[in-house]
Amino acid sequence: MYRERVTSAPGPVDQPHPAPGAVHTAPADGAAGGTGPDGFAAAGSVPAGSVPAGFGPAGSVPGGFSPGGTGAEGWPATPPGGYPAPEPDRLTRFVLRLYERSPRWAVPLAAVGCVAIGMSYALLSNPTYADPDAAPTCLLKLTTGLDCPGCGGTRALWYVLHGDLPAAARHHFLFVFALPFLAYLFVAWAGSQAFGWRLPELRISSKVIGGFLAAWLAFSVLRNLPWAPFTSLYV
Secondary structure (H helix, E strand, O other), X not given: OOOOOOXXXXXXXXXXXXXXXXXXXXXXXXXXXXXOHHXXXXXXXXXXXXXXXXXXOOOOOOOOXXXXXXXXXXXXXXXXXXXXXXXXXXXXXXXXXXXXXXXOOHHHHXXXXXXXHHHXXXXXXXXXXXXXXXXXXXXXXXXXXXXXXXXXXHHXXXXXXXOOHHHHHHHOHHHHHHHHHHHHHHHHHHHHHHHOOOOOXXXXXXXXXXXXXXXXXXXXXXXXXXXXXXXXXXX
C-alpha cells in the first residue's frame, strides 16, 4: 500500500529572511489558497509558522517602505519637514547680538537701575504732599474719582523708604505685604545672573498667586465703597 510522505511546512528558521527592500511577489491567480486584494494572501492560505516575504521580524523594513524612499502609490515614507522659521527682523537681531555680547551682570545692573529710578522718583516727588491732579497722576482717579488697584503704591513706597510701615500699610496694605517677597525674588535672580549665587528657592504655587490676585481684586473693590469701615481704605 502506498503511503504518502508528509513533511512539515518550513518555518522561519528553515528559510532565509528576505533582504531589506525586497518586494513580495504574490502567486498567480488560481494558486493554492488564492490571493486577496493587492497581492496579499487570503485568510488561511499562509501555512502556520511561515512569514511572507518582505514582512520579516521586528527591525526589518517591508519592501517599498524603506526609510527615505517612497511608499505605496508614491506617498513618501517619511513625513515632510516642518515650515521654515521666519527670519528675525533687524531690531530682534540687534537685541540678540547685544544680549550675547554683553557681560552676565549687564541685565541685572539694568534692572537695578530701573528700581533705583523708581525709588528716586518717590523720594524726590514726595507724593504725600502732592495734589491729586499733579502730573503724573492716575487717569482713573482723575476722571472718575475712584482708586485704581495701584493707587497709594507710590506713597506707600515713600513711607517704606522712610521707615514708617503703619503709614505705608494705610495707603496700600497689599503692596507692603508683597514687598519682602518681591525684594527676595529680585535679589535671588540678580545674584544668580551676575555672580552665580544659589540662594534658597522661594516656591510660590499657582494657588497662592491666584489667591493673592483675588485678594487684590477684592481690596480694589472694597476701598471704593462709600460705607464705613471701607471709607478708611480710600486714599
